Amino acid sequence: MSQTDTTQARSGVIPSIIFGIMILAVAATYAVGLNGPLTMAVVFVVTMAIGVPIPFAAGIATVAGLYIADIPMTLMAQAAWTAFEPFPLVTIPLFVLAGQLMEQGGMSEKLVNIAQKLVGAYKGGLGLVTVVACMFFAALSGSGPATTAAIGSITIPAMQEEGYRSRFAGAIAAAAGALGSMIPPSNLLIIFALVTDVSIPRLFLAGIVPGIVLGLMLMIVVFIISVKNDYGGTGEKFRWGPLLEAFWEGKWAVMAPVIILGGIYAGIFTPSEAAGVAVAYGLFVGMFIYRGLTWVKLFHAFKFTAIVIGTVLFILGSTKAFGQLVTIFDIPDAVLGLFRGLAEYPWLVMLMIGVFYILVGMWLESIPQIIIFTAVFFPLVTSLGIDPVVFGIFTVMTCEIGFLTPPIGVNLFVAARITKITIEEISVGVLPLLIPYILMILLLVFFSSWVTFLPDLVYGPMR
Incomplete structure (x- = not known):
């Protein structure tokens, strides 16, 4: 049995118990006589506990x-x-395919080269390069694991050769790769928008500043650890010439997010049309400009996309029915009643939801987590006056922590495979890099107006 299969067999126990207890408590208190929620909770707990996907x-x-x-x-x-x-x-599927075409076509190497010229000479230079390159590639892929794989496959071996501890090198790529789920275009933000009918362009704009701030926080942590352990750093002074030369060589890669996101915000095309433009752009640049796309790589990109979207659709179909039945049984109203006494403290409710999401995210994949629990908590937070866009960013941020916590830490598995170490080792290495994520969640809870500044500036305040 593979490591993934073993992990899947062990997964599901803790969130199932938490979710089951929540449903049982709500049902017993507010829905006496309704056996449906009780039955669903028990079946969900038992099936996941025995390793059912x-x-x-x-x-x-x-x-x-x-x-x-x-x-x-x-x-x-x-x-x-x-x-x-x-x-x-x-x-x-279009953004996934576009990200694959851009990775296979050579854009990731160009972005790493730009990042190298920008921050590579400082202490922890390659670690900083990894974070910056992940921020660039996040604006192309829309996926945390894809960003980790694309950038980590280039920078992790280089960091190991330069003397970085393997678990730290892998942890940097995993933590920075999670930015792919925050910096637009983000697949998880799209899923949240589909579940809640919140505007996708608004969510995309709202994800830009938190993504950049989080990236800067990660760079600070990487720099501090690198200085302490004397990792990397050539001592060379920063020079504009090599940076501008790298930008010119990678101009086609840099222009990709400008065209895709700029077209959306300028109203030239919708997010769906932008995804099609991204595929066409990645195909053109990969085949005719950088010439990194071969027929074999093209087949790999289509195959990868088919597997990903097949998995997504299967999860989406079954969990959508589950979430709809949760609504039919009035569980969101029951949860609202449960938190009614805390209506004067929306920050406390958000913190409680955040802790719950982080615990569940350790065991549950991000897409079903968003679909199932957004149906439960979204009516509650909107009734408390919390901005839906802020809650969307908050939800995805907690999912990013799930990417970085075992046993279902997808980014950890990707980085561990590249680094060739165990999941336990890289889980220890990523602990200090979780600090920026926790700080970002606290900022979202207590100071949220800055998140909606860009979408309100472009589209006006939500009514």
């Missing part, structure tokens, strides 16, 4: 709830259809 566990629990509540089983098919129906869903 998350989409199947959610589907089985949904079928059990439908049976007990005497609701037609056609709800499953209808929920899946409505989950697949929104046209913006097409942006996910």
